[in-house]
Amino acid sequence: xxxxVDSLYNxxxxxxxxxxxxxEITSVSEFLNLVQSFEQQHIAQWIYxxxxxxxxxxxxxxxxxxxxxxxxxxxxxxxxxxxxxKREARPFNEFEPKDEAxxxxxxxxxGLPTRLLDWSxxxxxxxxxxxxxxxxxxxxxxxxCYGYHSTxxxxxxxxxxxxxxxxxxxxxxxxxxxxxxRITNQSGCFTIHELPDGREDFVPFxxxxxxxxxxxxxxxxxxxxxxILDQLYDLGYHHGLIYPGLDGLAKRxxxxxxxTHNRCTNExxxxxxxx
Numbered sequence: 001x002x003x004x005v006d007s008l009y010n011x012x013x014x015x016x017x018x019x020x021x022x023x024e025i026t027s028v029s030e031f032l033n034l035v036q037s038f039e040q041q042h043i044a045q046w047i048y049x050x051x052x053x054x055x056x057x058x059x060x061x062x063x064x065x066x067x068x069x070x071x072x073x074x075x076x077x078x079x080x081x082x083x084x085x086k087r088e089a090r091p092f093n094e095f096e097p098k099d100e101a102x103x104x105x106x107x108x109x110x111g112l113p114t115r116l117l118d119w120s121x122x123x124x125x126x127x128x129x130x131x132x133x134x135x136x137x138x139x140x141x142x143x144x145c146y147g148y149h150s151t152x153x154x155x156x157x158x159x160x161x162x163x164x165x166x167x168x169x170x171x172x173x174x175x176x177x178x179x180x181x182r183i184t185n186q187s188g189c190f191t192i193h194e195l196p197d198g199r200e201d202f203v204p205f206x207x208x209x210x211x212x213x214x215x216x217x218x219x220x221x222x223x224x225x226x227x228i229l230d231q232l233y234d235l236g237y238h239h240g241l242i243y244p245g246l247d248g249l250a251k252r253x254x255x256x257x258x259x260t261h262n263r264c265t266n267e268x269x270x271x272x273x274x275x
Contacts, residue, residue: 020206020215020216020217021216021217022216022217022219023216023217023218023219024140024218024219024220024221025218025219025220025224026220026221026224026227026228027224027227027228027231028124028127028228028231028232028235029231031123031124031127031143031218031228032123032124034218035123035145038145038147038216039147039214040163041154041155041156041158042149042150042154043147043148043149043150043163043213043214044148044149044150044152044163044164044165044166044167045121045147045148045150045163045164045167045173046121046123046145046146046147046148047119047120047121047145047146047148047173047189047191048119048120048121048122048123048125048126048127048143048144048145048146049117049118049119049120049126049129049143049144049146050120050125050126050127050128050129050130050131050132050141050142050143050144051129051130051141051142051143051144052129052130052132052133052136052138052141053136053138053140053141053142054140054141054142054217054219056142057204058117058144058204058205058206059202059204059205060113060114060115060116060117060193060202061108061113061114062074062077062078062113062114062115063115063196063201063202064113065077065113067199068199072199073198073199074195074196074198074199075195078114078115078195081107081112081113082103082104082107082112085103085107085112086103089106089110093106101171101174101176101192102176102177104116104174104190104192105174105176105177105190108190109176109180109182109183115192115193115194115195116174116190116191116192116193117190117191117193117205118188118190119146119173119188119189119190119191120186120187120188120189121187121189122186122187123143123145124232124235124237125185125186125187125237125242126143126144127143127228127232127237128229128232128237128238128242129242130142130143130218130220130225131220131225131226131228131229131232132229133225134222134225134226134229136222136225137222138222139221139222140219140220140221140222141219141220141222141225142217142218142219142220143217143218143220144206144215144216144217144218145214145215145216145217145218146191146205146206146213146214146215147213147214147215148167148172148173148213149166149213150162150163150164150165150166150167151166152165152166171192172191172192173189173190173191174189174190174191174192175189176188176189176190181244181245182242182243182244185241185242185244186242191205193205226259226261227261227262230261230262233255238252238255239251239252239255240252
């Protein structure tokens with residue numbers, strides 16, 4: 001039985017080893033149509049990561065620290081930072097992490113460099129992050145789309161539980177406890193990555209040869225970011241939702257007061273209005 005499972009797993013992995021697609025979109029509707037067309041039969045879960053620059057690599061924040069001129073290695077560096085964080089965070093933290101994954105998620109949430117990458121199960125949340133800085137002169141922002149494989153979902157018709165059985169068992173994607181309204185509203189999750197040996201460089205996630213999922217890169221030209229942000233606002237995706245609290249509320253009100261948008265007219269509805 002184990003041989004059959006391993007054989008099926010290897011077949012799925014081989015099928016999913018495809019070159020990454022780079023797809024440009026100009027509107028929310030184009031993005032949603034694209035997401036709804038993504039492979040589902042052999043994918044347990046699609047997750048999304050919005051970035052202000054398409055050239056940003058899928059590298060966790062820990063591995064952006066330069067250790068070349070130090071005597072430390074990745075393992076010692078992570079161990080030290082987490083030890084200090086756990087020890088000194090106690091007076092400020094109402095949530096006590098029960099394992100390493102929860103400690104990493106808590107540290108990541110508060111800005112400590114970790115080996116986690118932030119993702120969302122909600123594609124529109126990630127699209128918001130990609131277009132939020134609409135005044136940026138960077139030519140293309142991006143949404144990374146990552147589909148994690150499933151060996152329990154090979155039939156054309158399946159339940160969502162069947163799709164996610166592999167996902168939950170292998171713990172490749174971390175769905176953290178909702179210790180913050182931001183995690184809830186942003187549908188946050190993480191991928192956790194192994195520490196390179198010694199002081200070796202981290203290979204970007206999408207370039208790792210041992211990965212068995214699908215990657216697509218959706219890009220947005222700077223001339224379309226503002227229109228897409230307006231469209232997301234009309235759908236309820238704005239700073240007040242993404243950043244719940246007074247800061248997000250203030251940003252939403254500032255956006256409403258200081259930015260303009262195109263006042264498009266729908267001919268069919270306009271005729272009804274004028275009749």
